[in-house]
Amino acid sequence: MLAPEALDFSRVPPELGSHVGWLCLAVVVATLAWAATRMESVRRSLLALEDPRMFATLRIGTALMTIQCFWNLHPYWRMLWSDEGLYDLDETRSRFGSSALMGWTPEDGFLDHWGVFKFLWGKHSLFYFWSAPDGVEWVMYAIFGVLLLYAAGVFSRLTGVLSWLLVCSVYNHNGLYLEGTDTVYRTLWWVLIFARTGDAWSFDNWVRCKLLRRAGKLQEVGEPAQPGKQPVYRLIPSWPRYLIMAQLAAIYTATGIVKTGNVWMQGDALYYALNMDHFYRFEDWTQQVSAVFGTNLFRLMTWVTRWWEEHFAIAILGAILGFQLRHRDQPWFIAQDRPWRRWLGRLALLLGYAALYRVSVLAYPYVVELPKNQPEQARALVATGVGHVHLVLGVIVPLLIVAWFALGRWPLRVRGWTIDQSFVQRWLLGRRLWLGLGLLFHGFLILFMNIGMFPFIMLMVYVAWLRGEEIAAALHWLWRQARRTGLRRVLPAGGERLFGPAQRPEDLPARGRTIPDAIVVVLGALLLAIIYKRIGGDRDVGGLVYAWLGLVAAVALVFRLFTRPLRHVFKGMSGVPADAAPGGTPGLAGGALFRAVVLGLITWHFSAVALALFPSSNVFSQWRSAARGVFGSYLTVTGTSQSWNMFAPNPPRANTFMKTVVVLPDGTRWDIGYNSYSYRPFPWIYNDRMRKMHRRMIGKGKSYLRPWSFFVCRNWFIEYGEPAAKVETWRITTKIPTPEQVRDKGWYRPADLKATYELLETHSCLKQGQLPAFMKQRYGVPLDEADQRELEAAAEKQARQADQRRRSWATRRDWGGNPQPRAASVTSPRPAAAPEPAAEPARGAEDEGGGDGE
Secondary structure (H helix, E strand, O other): OOOOOOOOOOOOOHHHHHHHHHHHHHHHHHHHHHHHHOHHHHHHHHOEEEOOHHHHHHHHHHHHHHHHHHHOOHHHHHHHHOOOOOOOHHHHHHHOOOOOOOOEEOOOEEOOHHHHHHHHHOOOOHHHOOOOHHHHHHHHHHHHHHHHHHHHOOOHHHHHHHHHHHHHHHHOOOOOOOOHHHHHHHHHHHHHOOOOOOOOOOHHHHHHHHHHHHHOOEEOOOOOOOOOOEEOOOOEEOHHHHHHHHHHHHHHHHHHHOOOOHHHHHOOHHHHHHOOOOOEOOOOHHHHHHHHHOOOHHHHHHHHHHHHHHOOHHHHHHHHHHHHHHHOOOHHHHHHOOHHHHHHHHHHHHHHHHHHHHHHHHHHHHHOOOOOOOHHHHHHHHHHHHHHHHHHHHHHHHHHHHHHHHHHHOOEEEOOEEEOHHHHHHHHHOHHHHHHHHHHHHHHHHHHEOOOOHHHHHHHHHHHHOOHHHHHHHHHHHHHHHHOOHHHOOOOHHHHHHHOOOOOHHHOOOOOOOOOHHHHHHHHHHHHHHHHHHHOOOOOOHHHHHHHHHHHHHHHHHHHHOHHHHHHHOOOOOOOOHHHOOOOOOOEOOOHHHHHHHHHHHHHHHHHHHHHHOOOOHHHHHHHHHHHHOOOOHHHHHOOOOOOOOOOOOOOOEEEEEEEEEEOOOOOEEEOOOOOOOOOOOOOOOOOOHHHHHHHHOOOOHHHHHHHHHHHHHHHHHHHOOOOOEEEEEEEEEEOOOHHHHHHHOOOOHHHOOEEEEEEEEEEOOOOOOOOHHHHHHHOOOOOHHHHHHHHHHHHHHHHHHHHHHHHHHHHHHHOOOOHHHHHHHHOOOOOOOOOOOOHHHOOOOOOOOOOOO
């Protein structure tokens, strides 16, 4: 328990930060040590093979939903991505693409192949090249075409990679509209490109089966395995599925643990989310229901939602325990479960849990919100919170662990029910509870809140928790029910083979021996050593990282090429005796080299994401940023940067709107009414992303107000043929009544709420708001001498920048370094523009958030 005199929690003592850092490292080491004692289970789960129809479902659903996500933005394509929008082409390249375009000039194109690599490694976007409104339209429709090809499974490997590149190309350009929905898409697309999504329900597999059938080498669905024949549905590697499952747990857990505000504690978060003008689907009806349930049912639902999100990682624990329960009687598991391994693993878990317990107690006062200048209240809150930590981690969790082992030895039988470990895993730790609550939660969002595609794409991620045969069985049942109706003529009987059994793991030949556990442990320890070196202040660890990756590949290659000699040298060093599977392990993906690379990628990706989502409290700051530095720009380049602070620490308790007023030279004022307080579209039908963009511009993204005002100036001239004098942007705020007020006084009409008006910024249209010369040419407006000089100056500037970029790129090529700071200084066409709002790629929750979809 903390000493009463330790009340200044605004500053973390250096020795405490160091101590907590070492404890966090101990938790990681203990977890890896436990995994090392269960290495064969790790291989047979992460590196297994499975039915391909789960990934086929993800392929189809993700591609179609991505199209809908971008089509929802169709009214704003010109504003967001064209050179007539918020930024012209020159400013776009400077603001977003200065690094990606280091090896490119408008005259020469890419200067060499490294220029192409630099473009793809940076924030690449096709809108740096095709920026006219018509060009943006063509690019977007081309992207839709590629996504449709991927959905149909046409050259799925190629179209999958192209889809990822093109989706990132859109997201890299302008972040005004981004929300949590888009972050889910980006994280999902990166993983999907590694999955063999085209091995079922695809054009690729249809062509393959047609050719094999013609050659007499196809094993039809339901036929026994025959030598020389290939099945319709080949088994594919499972490991991308586990990354998606872990990503889902990361989303829920991260957003749950940061919801520490008093509104969540009181249970009013759902009420406020449901009553925000930008989110409710049914006006008036929503307020009537809230008046009845706001202080009872809604509070219960709020507490359940927060508890479910905060503890969703239990579902991962349930998956691990379920794997153990399903395989504990198999020979390989029995061979792995030697007493010394079992007790060493338990000791590692015990030490890791003790370290985690200590971290929770020490860090608690620095990760929760405490009142300022109120020491007595802060003392009481800290004492209560730490007491809860002791109760949960010191009493409840140990009792649950004891109960788990007790049920394994002495199952309970109650009225015909057998309550054992399998029962607990299925009903309390497994998919039935945690995904079932998720279905209720997202179903509620779909029915009553208009937050776009967020609940739909989240439910699509749930598919990764299902097996391919389970999906096929469910769809087969629906197919049979549909054929009993009038759809029999549309659904041919031959379609039954779509849902037949896939290849069996036991029919596969064993491929390659596994790398001994001892060597895997050494490789893992070397990676930890590199991370520790980086935390210690050594920033030059890039070479060590590449050396480690090369070492992993080299070890795997050695075991691939010299299987027979090494088999006897390392006999018995793995969890399974060497003679248990003479030719390797059946049912595993690839050989030693493939498995080593995959396991390294899984570890790398998981570590990068975990560090990115680790709590940002100062008590962890001594090591968190340094540890993140090991992974460099991996998350940014892959599009998997993320932050999940939706509605945290509290949801907004007021509606905010933006009003844009155009003032003409004669003083006439025009409220353009675009998604302002006076503009109420049909929210129950259509989700207008402009609402999100307006909330960002008047919130934490005020840097967008200036380009927005000039965009309005230009549009006014294009639409009405007369220039505007200035543009004013206003913030309108209406306070949402409390749940107690609507309970006591009755429901309210949102349009009747008292509004407060605040002028944010005023921008003149006389200079930057005028139509530039290139737009006058495009719209047929006569050019004057000033416009001609503007075009000539722009051409000279472009030529000068191109020459500077060529020389800079040649210098880089000559001395083999990476003069990025020098290149950035010579290629920037103007002083540094106003920075984008923080955490651009992970725009899920930087401002007021929004119903787990904003």
